[in-house]
Amino acid sequence: MNLHEYQAKQLLARHGVEVPGGQPCTTANEARAIAEKLFAEGQEMVVLKIQIHSGGRGKGVFKDGFKGGVHLCKSSEDVHKKAKAMLGNTIVTKQTGEAGRQVHTLLVASGEKIVDEFYLAVLLDRETSQPLIMASREGGVDIEEVAETNPDAIVKLQVDPLLGLQPYQARNLAKALGLGGKLIHSGAKLIAGVYRTWWECDATMVEINPLCIIESPNGTQKIAAVDAKISIDGNALHRHKDIAEMRDLNEEAELEVEASKFDLNYIKLDGNVACLVNGAGLAMATMDAIKHYGGEPANFLDVGGSASTEQVTAAFQIVLKDPNVKAILVNIFGGIMNCNTIAEGVVAAAQATQLKLPLVVRLEGNNVVAGRKTLADSGLTLIGADSMAEAAQKVVAEAAA
Template sequence: MKIHEYQGKEVIARFGAAVPLGYTAKSAEEAALQAARIPGDIKVGGGVKVCKTPDELKQHAARILANPLITPQTSAEGQRVKTLLIEQGTVIKKELYFSVLVDRESKKPMILASAEGGMDIEEVSEKHPDKIIQETVDPLLGLRNFQALRIAYRMGLDAIDPKLPAKAAKCFMSLYRAFSENDCALLEINPMIINGDNEVVCLDCKMSFDENALYRHPDIEKYRDLDEENAVETEAAKWNLNFIKLDGNIGCMVNGAGLAMATMDIIKYYGGEPANFLDVGGGATAERVEAAFKIITEDPNVKAIFINIFGGIVRCDMIAEGIIEAFKKVNLRVPVVVRLQGNNADKAKTIINGSELKDKLVMIDDITEAAKKSVAFVKG
């Protein structure tokens, strides 16, 4: 789960990290009122726009709220802006990069940092790989002070001010605690700055969280903005379905993440394009399968559906019942290929063959042939 920048700053501020003074607004008029609460002439609004007068701020606010925001992180259509963050202007002496993420190789938290802040870390990594600082953290011990100081010295902060490494280390440790104690998947500050008073300030904040741990953090879950999430993926989550929308035209319904990945791979191998990743899980019920079917068929790009179920914990006959119920409620106009193997597979085939669906879908036992047939339906 991702949250907004202003929400992320609220979180890290609670752990002691310094952030600019700022307020949120939902209209140009409110933005002007909030800006009046902030000392100084220079204000920074969401977008990011630097404003020197109230009129300039109001004009920028109205423009941003009226038009979709298009950035490298959004789609071509952009993203509608509903909330603005108005912040105090800050003198920037030096920009830094700091992030905490989970390193899959070491299976531990890892800090990525650089003295080259304000740029995409991918760009820094490509052009200046020697300027990327990596520090693996023992999750049982947390980030130690000597590690935080080592990062600060490697950034060269002592050359700016001998007191800066200690200040930066304190900020790093606050950010790590915010990451660890909230079960984050990512915490990124870009840029982190050294201001005119040689203080360390988090000028930006990006945070995402492990959704499997949100039950432990109701305060974080309250930040969830469903308008910022894919509506179909949100609906799938209500049914405990693991669903990701893709750009292809062959809908996939599979049980188990590994089998789902293999199914998508074999579809692509034979020249097709999967329209989604959809794992109904090991504890699938007929109701969950019916919901999965509806979610797939709501995608207008889907021209064929490949149902690939290996019965282990989940019973194939239960899947068959879900398919039948879904067919009764969905006006399906695309071909469906079904492969059912494993627990109660024969019983499932008997159920389907004894229903009115026997002429509406294709039953194939071999995964290769089933994938080929799915692709042929789309290309045919």
Template sequence: MNFHEYQAKELFAKYKIPVPNGEVARTPDEAVAAAKSLGCDMWVVKAQVHAGGRGKAGGVKLAKTLDEVKQYATDMLGMKIQTYQTGGLALPVNEVLITEAADIEQEIYLSLLLDRANQCLSFVASAEGGVEIEEVAKTNPEKIHTIQVDNTEGLFPYACRKAGFAMGMNAKQVRQLTHIMMQMHKMYVELDLSLIEVNPLIIDDKQDVIALDAKISSDDNAHFRHKEFAAMRDITQEDPAEAKAHEHDLNYIKLDGNIACMVNGAGLAMATMDVIKLKGGDPANFLDVGGGATAERVAIAFKIILSDPNVKSILVNIFGGIVRCDLIANGIISAIKEVGVEVPIVVRLEGTNVNEGKKILNESGLAVISADNLDDAANKAVAAVGA
């Protein structure tokens, strides 16, 4: 789950990470009231969407008067922003953040994320902040500093100080950076996060280090420990099909292909997508319906799959372990009748009562293409697209 900038900064403030004063607004009048309450003479109006690159899309404006605050808020609220980070979606702006303007002397990049290659958490820092860190890594890799966090002993202050001095900070700034990094690590662990990114982390005219921006993502699998996050989710920022899948506890990710996949088990779903690709096809989605592939869940899964107009065929690959194949077959038939699927469906069943399941599908009278194994299923799904 992704958080809006204003939500991320509220969490930062709870962990005593310095951020500019700001208030969120949902109407132009609220924006003006927020600007007045901040008691400064220049403001930044920032569109709240789950993506970077807002500034280039007109989503970040410096206002020198209250009239400008109102005008920028009016322009942004209701607009849709599409950037290189939105995955092809145009995200609606329903809120703007009004913050006090800062005098920036230096911009720094700082993030904390799960480092899968080294099986630990790692900080990534660079004195080249305010731009895409991927570009810095490509053109000036020597300016990227990585601090790996020991899984047992945690983060040591000396490692933070080392990174700060490596980026040319003075003693005061290094102390502040160390505090920020220690609090970021504490926050990451306590809130079960998957990413904290500050771009930019600035040094202002008073030589203080402040988080000017904030991007946070959390691990959905840990939300049972953080019930408060449910109210912070903004489904208007998500793909509608993915949001619907989340509502029904289905794991769905939309892709660019035309062969839809419905599988029970994440590993099997990945393998199914790989085999489709191997056979010359393109998966339209990742979809794990879970161990209990009931008729109701299968019906919902079909509806989500068919909401994608690019889908030309569907490959159902189910292993009957927790649920028997004959029950799965009945569920598939019921779901097809309920939803009214009009694209070719290839079904591969394996596991408990597999012969009974195949017999039910073959005698259903529906246009279901039965497959003997995954290789056969992928071949038939790819062929069905070209038919």
């Protein structure tokens, strides 16, 4: 589960990480009020940032031509004007795709004077099954780009999960980033806080980019998380009720939200061949087979290991809501499940949804002969296939016809 920047900063602040002051809002009037307060506290600049689950916000362009999802403002009137231009508007960034994303929330925060920028992230190192802290002297830029152009700028630190991050490790990392004097201590404190946020919130990823040395008007410097991105392990939400409430359904595709209600794993893609498959690996392999034979999958859909009639019906309803779909492939390996039960489910679902599109069904496994007979006797014009390859070829041909 992905969080918004303002939510990420709330979690970080709770774990002792310094973040610039500010608040989220959903109206231009609120934005102005927050900005007025920040200016009254002595801030010279206020930054206005759209809150969407996508990178590249600053360089994004709104559908009405308004440029940029991040703005530095010198007056609360300017904040109000820009907030009005962005709220409810749809922005396209390099990560949103052409459809773009509608803006519902803004973060109004102090526009700090930035002296230097770094990168800091905590993630799981899958090779060692241990937490990994990654830091870079080059902040504010894409870390993958740094990894390619200047890999020496990246410092990695493995953490023993049973001991946790030790203070000396955090100090060494701060030093490796080039921090000196008192900033070694505040840097180490921040790094420790970021690690604790990752661990205690069951995050899969915490990314601070940029991590900044900021300077207040009186010249004192401190280190703070100026931007933040956090993803949470969805399997751990049962122990984080507060974080579970941060889920923003506006940021998730409507059909994916609908699918999750039926315990279906659905991901919408851009092609026109829909597929319904049991098991994640088989579902991916089915998409690959469609592509291999010249088609484009419209979705990933795992109906689960047991593929009940209710789930199969819901799955049909969901893929049929995608207007691009021209043909459907059902690929079920009925291991424990009786293939005849699955066949009955497919027939019921096709009837319930008054299916008009070509339907290719490949069933294999337990009691498959009876299952194939049920399909053949159903009166539905469906196309049978014995292997995945055959099924993929047939469905691609149907979608192209």
